């Protein structure tokens with residue numbers, strides 16, 4: 242039995258319809274060749290529907306960050322294009338079409354207190370102080386940092402700094418969250434906790450999330466759909482729908498079905514690195 | 522507390538002890554070898570001269586301080602403006618930075634006579650010389666600071682559609698602050714050095730005689746105790762300037778910048 246056959250377990254039904262909701266993001270044959278000549282991505286087709294939690298899972302260098310940055314309009318595709326809520330990027334930012342990017346590092350201003358850091362996007366947009374402060378309070382409550390609003394970033398742990406970064410993203414009341422390995426630098430216990438909190442937030446506030454990760458377990462725990470990518474050249478290998486109702490909690494983490502999904506993704510990733518090597 | 526290197530009291534006490542020790546050894550050596558006072562005066566004699574000649578020395582100190590502070594002020598204002606202009610565009614920096622370096626590498630002693638000829642008013646001439654000396658660290662440090670912005674934060678600002686002014690005020694200036702204060706520290710010392718060196722070259726006496734002039738005169742007249750007393754005042758001024766700058770940057774940055782942090786134990 243080949244590896245390719247091995248992964249065709251019942252859970253793997255790429256034909257399964259994606260969760261309802263109009264498309265938030267459409268990647269239409271977009272590829273990327275950097276000026277250095279590196280081909281980071283072959284043409285990608287991917288649709289993220291409103292209300293989905295999609296993770297991009299793949300080995301280092303497969304172009305996950307590149308794809309996410311294209312979705313954030315931080316870099317332009319070499320050819321092909323993207324659509325945001327069915328239109329071009331010019332309309333992003335309107336009501337119901339707000340997008341934020343959460344970096345791998347907390348990326349906080351060290352000279353500014355937690356409140357100032359979280360309020361930054363509102364200050365830049367000219368939101369009045371009083372209204373801004375009320376929204377900051379709500380965002381800080383969402384990440385459980387109400388008591389730390391007047392601390393400096395250096396006085397917080399790595400996990401707390403990451404929460405500040407997420408609060409800063411939430412304060413703009415976004416519809417779409419783009420997260421590039423946001424918890425990659427944290428220990429497992431902290432990471433699990435933040436994953437749970439993020440998931441609850443996504444569920445309660447009906448957000449759409451595109452989440453980059455190296456971790457199979459994180460992707461199975463969080464996603465409605467995992468997009469498995471392979472390197473050299475960067476491409477989408479398979480999309481796997483994680484068919485498990487929400488809200489999810491630790492019981493899901495230790496369930497049989499969770500383990501089955503994790504094993505299948507493990508096999509797929511092994512295939513990804515084999516087929517990647519074949520291209521070299 | 523034992524011998525904790527972070528102890529504040531020790532940080533003051535130890536240098537003071539060293540100072541007293543040096544004075545005692547100095548006095549002992551002068552007394553023991555009967556060194557004549559026109560070579561090395563004893564610290565007590567220097568102190569006596571300081572008191573006796575106080576009105577003369579104090580007037581000169583004020584002149585030197587005036588030149589130093591005016592030059593320092595001008596250097597900060599002009600240097601910051603130049604740095605902001607340079608930071609606005611790579612092309613402006615490319616075109617003018619070599620000339621800023623020229624300013625830095627030309628010894629002030631070499632250009633002072635020229636400036637003294639061009640600028641008739643003696644105090645103004647000294648201020649110009651000292652400003653030239655003090656200018657460069659402000660320019661180079663401020664530029665470095667304005668450019669050393671965390672790229673992630675810059676992305677964040679751009680994604681939030683920040684205007685150039687917002688980017689400057691909320692990101693570049695705070696990022697530059699620690700570098701700027703580093704520049705202030707160096708520049709304040711250089712302003713004093715510039716003021717003294719320029720006065721040596723100018724050699725103006727009368728009402729505008731600064732400490733350098735007193736040193737020159739004392740040297741001619743072999744009044745070594747007076748020379749030492751003037752020297753002592755210059756050193757004291759330098760130390761005071763340094764301490765003021767350190768305190769200033771602590772006040773401005775103490776809350777957040779890592780270079781100002783004392784590790785908590």
Ligand SMILES: Nc1ncnc2c1ncn2[C@@H]1O[C@H](COP(=O)(O)OP(=O)(O)OP(=O)(O)O)[C@@H](O)[C@H]1O
Nearest residue numbers: 275276277279281300301302303304305306307308
């Ligand atoms: N700005 C750039 N200029 C040139 N090449 C780049 C640039 N950014 C990324 N690359 C290249 O593109 C490829 C994909 O990079 P990317 O950062 O998207 O990978 P990734 O999947 O996010 O990897 P990781 O998991 O390690 O973060 C890599 O080979 C990388 O070297």
Ligand SMILES: [Mg+2]
Nearest residue numbers: 305306307421
């Ligand atoms: Mg990456």
